Amino acid sequence: MRHARAFWLFVGPFALGLAVFVYLPIGWSVLLSFFDARNTVTPSTFVGFDNYADMLTDGPFLRSLGTFSLFALFVVPLTFVLSLALALLVNGIRFMRAFFRSVFFLPFACSYVVASLVWKLSIFNGVRFGLANTVLAWFGADPVAWTVSTSPPWYWLVLVTLRLWLQLGFYLLLFIAGLQRIPQVLYEAAWVDGARPGWQTLRFITLPQLRTTSVAVLLLLLIGAYQAFDEFYNVLGNGPFGRPPLVYLYYTALGSGGQDFGHGTAGAVILSLLIAGVTLAQGRVFTR
Template sequence: MKHRSALWFWVFVGPFAAGLALFTYVPLLWSVGLSFFDAQNTVTPTHFVGLDNYTAMLRDDAFRDSLKTFLVFTAFIVPTTYVVSLTLALMVNRVRWARAFFRSVFFLPAACSYVVAALVWKMSIFSGVRFGLANTVLGWFGTDSVAWLATPDPPWYWLVLITVRLWLQAGFYMILFLAGLQRIDPALYEAAAVDGARPGWTVLRHITLPQLRATSVAVVLLLVVNAFQAFDEFYNLLSDARGYPPYARPPLVYLYYTALGQGQNLGLGSAGAVILALVIAVVTVAQARWLKLGRTDADG
């Protein structure tokens, strides 16, 4: 009987495990291996260079600038998404009728492709010509059209990048907050009302936010990791027939051009990817320790 159970286990799990190993772990290990070789225009290098690729990447101003771009993007998108998604969750949680409808409406953008959303933002809403929606609204007030994505000064492209990412992911994190809100014991709010606490900021600060601590930590961690992985909206919004501009290049866009651009230096690209993965791991662990993820009140 145990042998038969084990057989059925591998029947169902085997194809998934094989696909995961073939398309995830093998390329991952191969990329790590390439980072120690001179792998320009080849995936089967023979010239071992040790840590030279890592040194070159860390000394590359463009790579360091890409990390700065990530920091700016994170500084905007993480708190903005947190506040908007929490606000939506609080509003939907208070609705007495059609709650499922509003929950579905706000969540639907999460199912949209980042590429499609970026193209809609680029060609319809924030088009640089006067027929774009944003410039049409500005024209109603007598303001000249704005080239939202064409110039780095002023950096209006950040408004486009932040709003498209916010629209795409706020609904998903709203669902996480809704799940956390529904786990809060209503007796806490009743006790607060008996003690004279006014509904609003006082209840939010002293009851709702402390009870949502675990959910908030998870949301912040996911937001930071997803910001590191930003690629689709940057590439599809800012690139054109002439290529990608020299500003606002997040790490993945820079590594894409390093490994698959004209030089096709897979060694440097792989080294950069390993550095980025290590940075994500260090930031995630440090953030988890700072936010005391997994600790209970008894642990101090």
């Protein structure tokens, strides 16, 4: 009895907060997606699956889903490999390990908006005195309008480098934590058995031992790729090039007079299902 009361005393407020601020809005969104909900969140016109049908035939929305599936295909392995490599390097050095760990982690603490503005306005601006264009000028090349040009689509270079700079540190930290949990005895046993440090121990000890960490990192990376918003919104705005699904949905439902919650929430549900599907498939592949 006393136990039950203590349980609810501790858990109750948080469960209530979770229900009110997380589950209720999710449930409400799903409900809205079946209504014609323009400029209202208490709609009365039930439209069944019409909003879903509209979104599934909506050119820009489908294109953004396609673009970001492709984006995930590139950026997930890239971030994975780079953060793993960095983690191995940082973990391998004998001195100043904490310093390097902090140095690489620091960008993660930077605001996405601030970083986007630095990338857009200082490094990759299109005028001749921007950082990237100054470097180009050393080699006699003409200035490039990095965030504007679509052929070749240089904006991907801007956004991928930005994303890597912001996120590598976080995944680096996850990998370092994973690396430090591998018992030293395994390496010693391998050494006795004649395995040479380097590729062999990496391939047969480190990577298998990092399996759970790797799966978690992949999962987070995949979800993150589909949920991209801040840096794209701040660097590219609302154009048809490199527009994430969430930016499109934001303009449908919220930004600048959209207020079409029916279609917006239907799109959000479709996106959630897609993310769930992709992560489940990914889990299947990697946990077999």
